[in-house]
Amino acid sequence: MNTMRTVLLMTLLTLVLVGAGGALGGQGGALFALIMAGVMNLGSYWFSDKIVIKMYRGQEVQSGQLYEVVSELCQHNNLTMPKVYVLPQSTPNAFATGRNPQHAVVAATQGIMQILSREELKGVMGHELAHVQNRDILIGSIAATFAGAISYLAHMAQWAMIFGGRDNEDRNPLAMIGMMILAPIAAMLVQMAISRSREYGADEKGARFAGNPHYLASALRKLELANKRAPMTQVNEATAHMFIVSPLSGKNMANLFSTHPAVEERIRRLESMQL
DSSP, rough: OOOHHHHHHHHHHHHHHHHHHIIIIHHHHHHHHHHHHHHHHHHHHHTHHHHHHHHHTTOOOSSSHHHHHHHHHHHHHTTTOOOOEEEEOOOOOOOEEEEEGGGGGEEETTHHHHHHOHHHHHHHHHHHHHHHTTTTTHHHHHHHHHHHHHHHHHHHHHHHHHHOEEEEEEHHHHHHHHHHHHOOOOOOHHHHHHHHHHHHHHHHHHHHHHHHHHHHHHHHHHHHHHHSSOOOOSOOOOGGGSSSOTTTTTEEEGGOOOOSSHHHHHHHHHHHHHO
């Protein structure tokens, strides 16, 4: 179900790009914008493990409870062992990154190990390993490329309207302005919907990896409460979607504009699972 939803959302994002390309920049403009966005996001995708870990000052560990839990999950589910990092932040949270299972990283903050039991930590790490196995970093990078291309098109159209040109003479200025405003918003909403869909998929597969969906459900309750009480400071908003619960959850964001599904719904789905 989540896979089909992602395919439909990616198709919708493609249609938005094609429509915006035709209205704002033509085929040539759309292709140029797509290439530019692709170059930027390819670099981010390829080096995501190094970039994000350095951003949050992660330290690799090869022993301790976090490493042992990840190793146990990988052995039990026949998964490739990723690198394991601990982040110095006190707010409990975790994420996974890396371009494929052979270059994957799972990371958790110091705070997460202070409030979760071993079983709950197992549920969280199962979720992160599911992101790796589902290639969610790749899917997110493709969605970001399409959304970025649409934003480029809107900027190109803005400059074209300012400086004029033959291509603008036959176009309705109000329609152009409307497209410049609406197309990036539509792309952003679809991109966020894709991110939410992938979270549901990681919850389901992660629960199976851990062997009990209640482990993750219990962990999500604690993580949501802790992040509302004391959200993570100095968070790069471009990486917020990677965490298991939004590190920005202290800010009241409408579900439509959130990269994460409502925790209550995630818990409801997990508790209704039967393995």
